[in-house]
Amino acid sequence: MKQNLLKEIEIGSKNALVKKRIITHYIYNGSSTITDLSKEMDLSVPTVTKFIDEMCEDGYINDYGKLETSGGRHPNLYGLNPESGYFIGVEIKKFAINIGLINFKGDMMELKMNIPYKFDNSIEGLNELCKLVLDFIKKLSIDKEKILNINVNVSGRVNPESGYSFSQFNFEERPLADVLAGKLGYKVTIDNDTRAMTYGEYMQGCVKGEKNIIFVNISWGLGIGIIIDGKIYTGKSGFSGEFGHVNAYENEIICHCGKKGCIETEASGSALHRILLERIRNGENSILSNRIASDEPITLDEIIAAVNKEDVLCIEIVEEIGQKLGKQIAGLINIFNPELVIIGGTLSTTGDYITQPIKTAVRKYSLNLVNKDSTILTSKLKDKAGIVGACMLAQSRMFES
Secondary structure, eight states, X not given: OOOHHHHHHHHTOHHHHHHHHHHHHHHHHOOEEHHHHHHHHTOOHHHHHHHHHHHHHHTSEEEEEEOOOSXXXXXXXXXXXXXXXXXXXXXXXXXXXXXXXXXXXXXXXXEEEEEEOOOOSSHHHHHHHHHHHHHHHHTOOSOGXXXXXXXXXXXXXXXXXXXXXXXXXXXXXXXXXXXXXHHHSSOEEEEEHHHHHHHHHHHHSSOSSOOSEEEEEESSSEEEEEEETTEEOOOSSSOTTOGXXXXXXXXXXXXXXXXXXXXXXXXXXXXXXXXXXXXXXXXXXXXXXXXXXXTOOOOHHHHHHHHHTTOHHHHHHHHHHHHHHHHHHHHHHHHHOOSEEEEESGGGGGTXXXXXXXXHHHHHHSOHHHHTXXXXXXXXXXXXXXXXXHHHHHHHHHHOO
């Protein structure tokens, strides 16, 4: 495959920009005929035919043969050539990383979940992350030169346009994306972890044509991803979605952001962890009581497992968190009037234990005329939303303007 198009896109030539739009169309819509594509692109059929012929020759587009129709001429169906390039997504978790590889069509080719990695916001932690990514690449059976981009999900304040991370791995004047590119030897983009989860769910999850969506990521922290009119909303500097740091409580609990009273201090995985420890130490019982009494560290995943084993205390705390969160989500629904609210992140794997209290509180605290437009669903991709989103962002960032 010729790499000329990628160079042309970087330069910004007129023809390359049209081809870029064609690739973006196929990313979002799958295969289509030249006639349908010309309508979508608002270009003449001969013009689109010329571009498609060139892109077939360069290896980016495949002719998938005749489309079956009820009568008349059968038009040819065109789509992305899966072998023309590959994209890697990396998701950083608190105690592990996930790495995935997709082909040019967006099919997941390789996926490694829960590779042990203790997150440490240091140069050593960054170097260890790069080592794990390079180990993953080394074992791939594909042509390594066809890896076109790597997207890394980072928590906190991230500007995907400039490539700067302001919360994690912020050690140099250069953008983190450039630092990673230097260490990995490939083009690298970065984005916020919740935004990546939102995009993954939008592209391959429970979204069925909805264009105005709020994704609520209830993991160790709390964040939201926002999609408006089918496009991810990043805000001026890429900092949108810091829902967990809205001041909502008159408590004295210091959030990891340094302020008191954040939503995250009462409605998040870290809040669940803290409240469970407090209540067990105050004499309440759980299947985790002995572990906590002996000062053994308890992970969030272990608490979720206890909830799903019907541990009464853990269920009670999760339901209380759901009620608190539902009240705050009601405010988001009043402001954004979304078609769909997706509950995702680690705590969403408790299912109805958290979603039912959320739905009850939303009905109670939001305007009836507004909330009747909004469906609340649990993430379909569950723990894979972030890594699917990372891979899909690695691809879309190459071709979206």
